[in-house]
Amino acid sequence: MHGPPAVAAVGLAPHAMWRQRLGDTLFRGLTQAFAIGVLVLLGAVLVALAAGAMPAFRKFGFDFLVSETWNPVKETFGALPAIYGTVLTALIAMLIAVPVAVGIAIFLTELCPPVLRRPIGMLVELLAAIPSIIYGVWGLLVVAPVLQTTLQPFLIDTLGDIPVVGVLFQGPPYGLGMLTAGLILAVMVLPFIAAVIRDVFMTVPAMLRESAYGMGATTAEVVRSIVIPHSRVGIVGGVMLGLGRALGETMAVTFVIGNAHHIRASLLAPGTTISATLANEFTEAVSDTYTSSLIALGLILFVITFIVLAIANFMLWRLSAKEGA
């Protein structure tokens, strides 16, 4: 692209030119080495986790993925409750966060006075800056007690008796549990999803929007028939990005999930996630099998999030490639 400047050589002593060439080679090599280092890092993480997880996989085989037992005393470990909790809390978070994120994106692109766009957008993004641990403290000491006395009894009383759906909302209101974790996660991934969707909405050509308005469409109709169809791929990309974050989130969930290694039908029951199990038990694991089982959990989490994030980035990347064309 910016090829070696042949003109630069004119008037320079041969050894000075040689020195500049050497500088070019060295600098290029240096930057390339660190760029390749990013690839190596990912490989190293995978290899190290796989090596650490090997004893557990060898001992329990496929059972590790489908067993519900997690017994450090008897050294029998199964990942199913943790995988279940990870996926369930992330799904609850998505159910709540995606509609709200779409709403925020609609507000920021279609409704908000231009002067307020940046400040409001920035405030929403600040939600993403607050550390996970703060969400955990807030969730445990402020949100959970409120949910225990308001939302959860309400859900148990109104939905708990309905057949089929009712099992999701039965049992005592602990305050802590899957639902609370899902709620906190929803707040945490909200800014990431909203930012992506807002940016995608912005790329809708003004011509399309204005044509629809010119035909007499209301703002809601423009959003539904022009903006959303045009940005479908980007929305899915943003949702997957948020899902990837929700799956791997650790500290906030550790505070409010309740840390119980079992699978219960009720969303109000305590459970655990892969990341919460790691945070709680990794430094306490004394035996090799225990440690290896925890590392195996980490590997499973890394692989799941890797796949989800790869899909997200692929969709967003395809979108920006189309933009550039």
Add this chain to the structure above:
Amino acid sequence: MISIYARRRAANFTIMSLSLLATATGLIVLFLILWSLLRHGVPALSADFFTKDTPAPGNVGGLRNAFYGSFMMTLVGTLVGAPIGILAGTFLAEYARGSHLGQAVRFINDILLSAPSIVIGVFVNEVMVVRMGHFSAWAGAASLAIILVPVVVRTTENMLTLVPASLREAAVALGAPQWKVIVMVVYRAALQGMLTGVMLGVARIAGETAPLLFTAFGNNFWSTNMNAPMANLPMVIFQFALSPYADWQLLAWGGALVITLAILVLNIAARMVANWSSFGK
């Protein structure tokens, strides 16, 4: 006709109200969090809070050792991670636009950007802590550096890409070799953007807890030995907030307030740096 028109207007009004409500919800949650932090955290702030170390339950104490540990590990993590990220980002923007290697690195980097930080903690535990035989602040700083790198790579690449090609061409025409063009012209033009990226990265790692659990481990006493377990703010908050002791919970709220304010200020400052009108562009 009228009824269709009225229905469309009503539908429009409903959807727009819902989008306003969604935005209000986001902002209200932000203010609720900040308000909780202020209400519970301000009473914890005192001279002792900053000058004494983490106490046993029931004793007077503060978070001095945790502040020091967080500062040192964030500093070392930044000093190690930022140059690596800047150089890798430089490669992507200056040497690898459109190349297969560049695309692969970009793709993997974007995944690492959102990868679960606790897994990085497990990784560093395996390659450093297990090998060295003990937890250490070095290991903590290493995991923070690993989390910082993708953030800096991403912003550096974006900022360097924004520098107009005419600047590079002018420098090349004057006879500068490419490395000098990058270091003396491109970096200078993109300096604010790169600084913003590093500041956002620092804000990200300053509050990270998960990767420190199995690396720095925490320490209830004053320690400046980077080769030993070291206290840090997020982990003290984790430990104290989950404890049943009121005085520990109070310290946790105080720590939470301080760390959140620091990170929000850093974030806002980073955005302000990015918005300075730039010279020579």
